[in-house]
Amino acid sequence: MASMGVWLVTFLCLVVMMLISHVYHQLLDAYEQSATLSDIEYSWFFRLLLNLVGYSTVLLPMFILYKYLQKINYFDKISNTGYTWRVLFMCFGEPGDKLPESAKPRKDDGAAREGAELAFCFTGLMAAYLVWGLLQEKIMTQNYVMSDGSLMKFNDSQFLVFVNRLTALVVAGARLACSRATLAPAPLYKFSYCSLTNVLSAWCQYEALKYVSFPTQVLSKSCKVIPVMLMGKLVSRNKYEMYEYVVAVLISVGMVLFMFGSREDNIGSHVTTLSGVSLLALYMVCDSFTSSWQGAVFSAYGVGALHMLCAVNAFSCALTAAAHAHHAPPLALLHHPVFAADCIVLSVSSAVGQLLIYRTIERFGAVVFTIIMTLRQAVSILLSCVVYGHHISGGGALGVLLVFGAVLLRLYCRQRRARPRHDRV
Incomplete structure (x- = not known):
């Protein structure tokens, strides 16, 4: 019945x-x-x-x-x-409280191995998202020269989100199939929450470039550590030490000083409009929830980075395909070899970056991941200024020093707390 x-x-x-x-x-x-x-x-x-x-x-x-x-x-x-x-x-x-042995959280591998893996995640995220950031700005802001000499501009944010998620799903699905790992160690509906906010944050990020400059968008991301910590308290009831709040504030202040210490004349030309503020605020909320929820799922079910990548992107593909039906970009632009190459490289770098994101959140938590991405944004700004002509002066040097000093302070406080009490002299 x-x-x-x-x-x-x-x-x-x-x-x-x-x-x-x-x-x-x-x-x-x-x-x-x-x-x-x-x-x-x-x-x-x-x-x-x-x-x-x-x-x-x-x-x-x-x-x-x-x-x-x-x-x-x-x-x-x-x-x-x-x-x-x-x-x-x-x-x-x-599945209940009992997890398979292979899915249970692993024991501490030692400080040296943990440091090496953190360095690997940091380097991989830097490389993948520097490429992704440059191509994102190019696709959303530059004109493509067609065969007849005319100029065409791409403006379909939803299509880019779909292509990125589809590529990541194929990569993760193929890797899981080869490893013959369990396809669903956690209920699939659990991934739908972070998938929805992930798609929304990606859409807002692409859409915001129509209203703000790329440096302005990065400025908003530089203050994301604090929202991620607040969302972690809300979603997972995480508790943070006082030094972690101090580090979050110092990083945010340092990035703001770095951005406003530049000579870029139009850095704030659009961000004061309601459209720019609204899109960036919605991006911050959705992106903070995404990493915090993923961290909670990692802790509760012991899923792996590949499982997270596959499940989240399966939902993301379904959502973006449903919202993008019968609304494809112009065929002429899809057949443009430079545009096609940009989309492929953008999608591959996005897939690699997502895998490293989930690996970082799984091993080190959402806050550490956000700090890494904030550092990446400082380098991304400098690279964007070199490639696309945004003029940056040395006025932001104090901000950069403040950011790296805050990161070193976090490492010092973390190591000090990890030592036995009698060793803290």
Whole structure:
């Protein structure tokens, strides 16, 4: 009887999915035909609402099915009797407190090995996201010269998000298939929360470049350590020492001094507009939640970085595909060899960067990861200024010193607290 109910609710979910999809396409057509909505400065807000309607095509039916299974206690009443039960359990079932031995958190590997792995993650993240940042700015701000001599500008943030997530899913899926690892060590729905905020933060990041300069966007990211710590307290009830708050403030102040110590005339020319502030604020909230939630999932279920990469990007692909249906970029631009090469390199660097992100969060936590990415942004700013002509003076030297001094202070305090009490002299 319970199985019959599940099939009926599943059919209802498919009907709901088709209805939402129909409504979404109607709204999308109305938006594209309305010059009033699409040409105003705040058109991004309507695009965001449309994206959310597209995402609900996947999320709402999944939520209905989850609530129904929870209401009837499906996994308590029905034993493991077939393929349907296994699929539903993989998506919505809780494995309990017992984890397989291979999934349990590993013991401390020693300071030397931990330091080497941290250095590897730092170097890999720096390289992957420096390439990604440069190509992101190029694709969203530069014109591509077509074969007939005309100029075409790419402006579809949702397409870039989809391509990046699809590439990462293929890479992670292939690696998991080769290793024959468990596909779902945690309920798949747990990954949908951080997947949604991950997609939203990526969309806001690309979209913000239409309203702010790249250095301005990086300035907003430089203050992300504090929001990540606050989100960690909210999501995982994490407790932080006083020195960690001091370090977070020093890093944020140092990055702000570094940015405003430049000679870039237009660094704040757009960020004071409501569109720029709103997109950057939404990015900060979503991105902080993403890393904090992923850290909580790593701790609760002992999943690996590849599992996180695969599951999050599977949801991300589903969400962006639903929101991007029948809305592809111009074919001429897709066939442009330089644009295609930029997209491929951007996606590969994004996939490598995501894998290193999850590895860093798994091993060292969301706060350490955010500090690494903040340091990366300082280098990214300098590289962007060299490549794209943003003029930077030596006025930000104090800020840079403050940032690196804060990082050294964190390392010192952490090592001091790790030593036995009688050694602290």
